[in-house]
Amino acid sequence: MASTLSQKPDTLQRRGLMLIMSSPSGAGKTTVSRMLLEHDGHIRMSVSVTTRPPRPGEVDGKDYYFVGQAEFDRMVEDGAFLEWAFVFGHCYGTPKAEVKAGLRQGHDFLFDIDWQGTQQLYQKLETDVVRVFLLPPSIGELRRRLTSRGTDSAEVIAGRMARAQAEISHWDGYDYVVVNDDIDTCFAKVTQILAAERMRRARQTGLIGFVRELMHPVP
Numbered sequence: 242m243a244s245t246l247s248q249k250p251d252t253l254q255r256r257g258l259m260l261i262m263s264s265p266s267g268a269g270k271t272t273v274s275r276m277l278l279e280h281d282g283h284i285r286m287s288v289s290v291t292t293r294p295p296r297p298g299e300v301d302g303k304d305y306y307f308v309g310q311a312e313f314d315r316m317v318e319d320g321a322f323l324e325w326a327f328v329f330g331h332c333y334g335t336p337k338a339e340v341k342a343g344l345r346q347g348h349d350f351l352f353d354i355d356w357q358g359t360q361q362l363y364q365k366l367e368t369d370v371v372r373v374f375l376l377p378p379s380i381g382e383l384r385r386r387l388t389s390r391g392t393d394s395a396e397v398i399a400g401r402m403a404r405a406q407a408e409i410s411h412w413d414g415y416d417y418v419v420v421n422d423d424i425d426t427c428f429a430k431v432t433q434i435l436a437a438e439r440m441r442r443a444r445q446t447g448l449i450g451f452v453r454e455l456m457h458p459v460p
């Protein structure tokens with residue numbers, strides 16, 4: 242039977258969500274983020290600002306906005322960040338403007354940020370935030386991944402390994418925890434989390450009118 246409703250459920254207005262992915266360095270956040278951006282047409286990356294120098298192959302404006310310390314400090318003073326933190330000796334921050342406007346328009350955003358940034362975003366925008374923590378299958382595999390990525394010196398890798406346990410200790414500040422053993426399985430799980438979170442009643446702002454029409458159909 243043809244529907245008499247004025248709106249199709251699939252096209253209803255929805256508030257955007259903030260999918261945060263954190264992990265110890267090398268567990269696979271960047272890899273899973275790239276897969277999500279490639280396969281999901283509705284999520285955008287929140288590109289952070291950092292004082293860390295670019296790695297080979299990283300593109301300014303795509304991977305990060307690379308800035309000097311003075312410019313970063315000015316942005317902090319101007320209130321340009323939703324959150325910012327000091328990680329591995331460098332400053333990292335999430336620019337505010339694009340995300341706030343995008344959420345209202347129903348866009349979803351993906352954040353590759355650490356536990357400090359996650360706490361700050363959760364305190365500010367709790368209902369919009371979905372927190373996912375990726376774990377490596379083992380500490381040995383984490384070291385192998387950091388080494389095989391080939392982007393950091395032995396000294397930097399040693400620093401990241403030394404921080405791994407401290408970062409893992411924040412796993413209980415997240416809504417979901419996924420072990421990134423096989424990459425395709427891990428990606429499938431993150432995709433399932435995103436799909437379910439998009440269906441949360443509180444996010445489906447357009448449902449109110451739709452449900453009203455279902456309950457009071459025009460004869």
Ligand SMILES: Nc1nc2c(ncn2[C@@H]2O[C@H](COP(=O)(O)OP(=O)(O)O)[C@@H](O)[C@H]2O)c(=O)[nH]1
Pocket residue numbers: 263264265266267270271289290293324325326328329333334335353354355356357358359
């Ligand atoms: N709080 C916060 N953390 C960030 C931000 N951008 C990146 N990070 C985190 O900073 C850490 C270092 O990032 P990066 O230097 O790219 O190395 P990675 O750990 O190999 O991804 C990671 O834990 C990122 O999640 C940000 O805007 N805010």
Ligand SMILES: Nc1ncnc2c1ncn2[C@@H]1O[C@H](COP(=O)(O)OP(=O)(O)O)[C@@H](O)[C@H]1O
Pocket residue numbers: 264265266267268269270271272273386387389390421422423424425427
């Ligand atoms: N499930 C996986 N199995 C094997 N290698 C992986 C897996 N996930 C990521 N990697 C590799 O491990 C390295 C670190 O991954 P990356 O996504 O850069 O981690 P992070 O962003 O968390 O620091 C990269 O070389 C990546 O290709």
